[in-house]
Amino acid sequence: MTEEAVPEPHREAWWRRMSGRLGRASAGFGALIRSTLLRRKLDDEFYDDLLEALIAADCGVATSEALLERLRARVRAEHIHEPERALLALKEEMLRVFATRDRRLRLDARPAVVVMVGVNGSGKTTTIGKLAHRLRGEGRSCLVAAADTFRAAAVDQMRIWAARSGADVVAHQPGGDPGAVVFDALQAAVARRSDCVLVDTAGRLHTKTNLMAELVKVRNVIRRVIPEAPHETLLVIEAPTGMNAIAQARVFHEALALTGIVLTKLDGTSKGGTVLAIEEELGVPVKLVGLGEGIDDLNVFDPGAYLDALFAGVGEAPQPE
Amino acid sequence: MFDTLSDRLSTVFRSLSGRGRLSRDDVETGMREVRLALLEADVNFKVARAFVDRVKERCLGADVLESLTPGQQIVKIVNDELVALLGGEQRRLRYQSQPPTVILLVGLQGSGKTTTCAKLALATRREGHRPLMVAADTHRPAAPEQLERLGKDNQIPVAMPDGKRKPPELCRRGLEEARRLNCDVVILDTAGRLQIDPVMIAELKQIRTRVTIHDTLLVVDAMTGQEAVNVARAFDEEVGVDGVVLTKLDGDARGGAALSMKEAIGKPIVYTGVGEKVSELEPFQPERMASRILGMGDVLTLVERAQAHIDQKQAEAAAQKLLSGRFTMDDWVEQMRQLRSMGPLEGILGMLPGGRQMVRQAGAAMPTEKDLSRLEAIVLSMTPQERSHPEVLKGSRRRRIALGSGTTVADVNRLLKGFDQMQTMMKALGGRGGVKGVRGRARMLRQLQGLDPSQLGLPVR
Ligand SMILES: Nc1nc2c(ncn2[C@@H]2O[C@H](COP(=O)(O)OP(=O)(O)O)[C@@H](O)[C@H]2O)c(=O)[nH]1
Ligand SMILES: [Mg+2]
Numbered sequence A: 001m002t003e004e005a006v007p008e009p010h011r012e013a014w015w016r017r018m019s020g021r022l023g024r025a026s027a028g029f030g031a032l033i034r035s036t037l038l039r040r041k042l043d044d045e046f047y048d049d050l051l052e053a054l055i056a057a058d059c060g061v062a063t064s065e066a067l068l069e070r071l072r073a074r075v076r077a078e079h080i081h082e083p084e085r086a087l088l089a090l091k092e093e094m095l096r097v098f099a100t101r102d103r104r105l106r107l108d109a110r111p112a113v114v115v116m117v118g119v120n121g122s123g124k125t126t127t128i129g130k131l132a133h134r135l136r137g138e139g140r141s142c143l144v145a146a147a148d149t150f151r152a153a154a155v156d157q158m159r160i161w162a163a164r165s166g167a168d169v170v171a172h173q174p175g176g177d178p179g180a181v182v183f184d185a186l187q188a189a190v191a192r193r194s195d196c197v198l199v200d201t202a203g204r205l206h207t208k209t210n211l212m213a214e215l216v217k218v219r220n221v222i223r224r225v226i227p228e229a230p231h232e233t234l235l236v237i238e239a240p241t242g243m244n245a246i247a248q249a250r251v252f253h254e255a256l257a258l259t260g261i262v263l264t265k266l267d268g269t270s271k272g273g274t275v276l277a278i279e280e281e282l283g284v285p286v287k288l289v290g291l292g293e294g295i296d297d298l299n300v301f302d303p304g305a306y307l308d309a310l311f312a313g314v315g316e317a318p319q320p321e
Numbered sequence B: 001m002f003d004t005l006s007d008r009l010s011t012v013f014r015s016l017s018g019r020g021r022l023s024r025d026d027v028e029t030g031m032r033e034v035r036l037a038l039l040e041a042d043v044n045f046k047v048a049r050a051f052v053d054r055v056k057e058r059c060l061g062a063d064v065l066e067s068l069t070p071g072q073q074i075v076k077i078v079n080d081e082l083v084a085l086l087g088g089e090q091r092r093l094r095y096q097s098q099p100p101t102v103i104l105l106v107g108l109q110g111s112g113k114t115t116t117c118a119k120l121a122l123a124t125r126r127e128g129h130r131p132l133m134v135a136a137d138t139h140r141p142a143a144p145e146q147l148e149r150l151g152k153d154n155q156i157p158v159a160m161p162d163g164k165r166k167p168p169e170l171c172r173r174g175l176e177e178a179r180r181l182n183c184d185v186v187i188l189d190t191a192g193r194l195q196i197d198p199v200m201i202a203e204l205k206q207i208r209t210r211v212t213i214h215d216t217l218l219v220v221d222a223m224t225g226q227e228a229v230n231v232a233r234a235f236d237e238e239v240g241v242d243g244v245v246l247t248k249l250d251g252d253a254r255g256g257a258a259l260s261m262k263e264a265i266g267k268p269i270v271y272t273g274v275g276e277k278v279s280e281l282e283p284f285q286p287e288r289m290a291s292r293i294l295g296m297g298d299v300l301t302l303v304e305r306a307q308a309h310i311d312q313k314q315a316e317a318a319a320q321k322l323l324s325g326r327f328t329m330d331d332w333v334e335q336m337r338q339l340r341s342m343g344p345l346e347g348i349l350g351m352l353p354g355g356r357q358m359v360r361q362a363g364a365a366m367p368t369e370k371d372l373s374r375l376e377a378i379v380l381s382m383t384p385q386e387r388s389h390p391e392v393l394k395g396s397r398r399r400r401i402a403l404g405s406g407t408t409v410a411d412v413n414r415l416l417k418g419f420d421q422m423q424t425m426m427k428a429l430g431g432r433g434g435v436k437g438v439r440g441r442a443r444m445l446r447q448l449q450g451l452d453p454s455q456l457g458l459p460v461r
Helices: A008-022 A029-036 A044-056 A061-077 A083-098 A124-137 A154-165 A178-192 A209-225 A244-256 A274-282 A303-310 B003-017 B024-040 B045-060 B070-086 B113-126 B143-154 B167-180 B198-210 B228-239 B256-265 B286-296 B299-309 B312-324 B329-341 B345-351 B355-365 B369-380 B384-388 B395-405 B409-430 B437-449
Strands: A112-117 A142-147 A168-170 A196-201 A232-238 A260-264 A286-290 A298-300 B101-106 B131-136 B185-190 B215-221 B243-247 B269-273 B281-283
Touching (some): A044 A083, A044 B045, A112 A209, A124 A142, A124 A154, A124 A232, A124 A260, A124 A298, A142 A154, A142 A178, A154 A168, A154 B143, A168 A178, A178 A196, A178 A209, A196 A209, A274 A286, B003 B024, B024 B045, B024 B070, B045 B070, B045 B256, B113 B131, B131 B143, B167 B185, B167 B198, B185 B198, B215 B256, B228 B256, B243 B256, B256 B269, B329 B384, B369 B395
Parallel strands (some): A112 A196, A142 A168, A232 A260, B101 B185, B101 B215, B131 B185, B215 B243, B243 B269
16 A cells, blocks of 8 residues: 555445445435536526535535635636536546645555544544554554553553454553553564554544643654654544544644544545545645444545545446446 | 634624614625534534524514614524524433433444443432443444443443343343342443444344333534534434434534534434543533524623622722723732632633633643742732832832742743733723623623733733
């Protein structure tokens, strides 16, 4: 997953799953979008419908209005008259937001250190379990630092996932210092010549300044052992999150200089449109997506496939099934 | 929470009430702004549309525009409708006269069910009940262990899964366990699930047929976006929902989920989770939430708390002085003492309109209790004459004060400069009218929103 952005077979499977699952939401984006096809003219009502569709996908008022502004300009400049062509133009505009960002995980260093951060319950521990499994499948050895010392039984949960994926675990007593766990884990990884260290952290709301400061401390501990690390600092956001995701991304990015986003729970009915605003505003790329609770339900993010799934049934987009 | 929404709404309301007469167009424009504000706060787009239509209809009818104060009437209409949207009345848990009362928690993955389970158990115990928790999430790794830990830490019995028994059977056995232990409340913690997962939804239905449930609570993350409504509807249709617990309200979620729930499924929010600690659960109060959203701050809460700690007359006198600019350092120290006896400064400011924003903007610069003590020490090191006429404080006096208070001359300088700025500013504010009565106080609170804490004369590093 580091060399090639999206290997073809993966892409195929992922797209089918995405579109299959996204298509399930009856009042979802697809249905709303397709309903705009029924309009005959590109009038204000057409744009109003589109605005609602984008907002329903959690793209937010500001981003949606900006997108539609660009669409209107194109419609004028290119003399577009049909809803279908306008929708394809919109899709292109959305693709442009995602365009040309490197979405590969930077895991060339040894050990490569990946830190998973995010609010409570977004899917950090699960994602680490899945990612470890994936990396193990690529022949890399993984060591997990169970640095969520706060939530009850978080370490047990991490241990079970690590066992499933064949990763080693370094953990301390509950209530201990996360920095100390990470320090020990890195030392162990260096000694054992592990390929990857995956750091699970406690969930925290970005508004809690003391907890954000704690994360910065953990990061500094990492740098003390390995100055170039962490190589990846990934913010885990769940697709059901609304506009708050943007605030989360902003604050976590300011504190830690994020290298990517993991968008989880895309197997539900939420579209996760907030990532559009996050990419546009902060330039932080979505790197991975979570599509379920199984160990294999983690994929590389492919903007084209994501938009194909959202716009399924419009123009050249291939039909699901 | 709700800050951004209340900020945007107050902008709309200011422009509406700033004018004597309002046309239909003014209302249309205002309501479009209201709709966008709601959408930005994650209110479901259908709910937002319906809300604005209702408000518009009421605004354009019944002589509102012909009245003397159309702007204020519109604000009142929005307030009424917001309270209705939030669920009108407060509701409690449905305790049964025939124990045990069985509460079922359902929701998406990661919404906060397990933590809420322990919080609810504690809440029922505070109300004189004997709760038992059933760990019926056999799906997520270590979920039972999490509940077991919470139970141990808080001395609440937990029925743990054993062997390969399925959740419905675990729930039934949990009830038996409760009877054996003489517990009169049973809370069932279930696995998080997608509302579109047929197998997992069937499991909930089986639980419902196996045990009699008295209160099914849907646990919803307050940060949820547009899909909150579809999720809630599906759970309600499939398993039946009696009420909602809204979690993670201690962040800066804009509360769209809170505003959309009642409209989506007609069921009220019962409790809100406001922190990671098991004690951080609060009964939901729609009216307070509505006034908070409208940008009036949680004035009710503040007034209640203040009344417990502050001598009302003294406070008013101080406010008068404050705004007249005849505010001496003595008054100021007195204010600080009273503020401090009310609790941490962030908490107090957070309850004022726009106060949260102030706290946020100030960020790390927010004065700590220690800063305040230092401040007090400086002022107490001044002679009475110096306190009422700070302009006499020249170099040597400043050095003496710094020495006496264990601070530096720079600290003293900062304090004096800040105090001077504050006095000037307060004079300007006070010039716009007195602070008599409730209206006056409300206005003062509003004016205070514009202040930057670093200008309040606090020696902040
Ligand atoms: N449906 C679905 N559930 C997920 C996904 N990722 C995580 N979860 C679930 O979300 C819940 C919280 O995940 P967890 O990893 O404990 O979150 P953490 O608190 O951030 O570590 C668990 O029940 C996970 O099984 C996903 O991609 N899809
Ligand atoms: Mg975790």
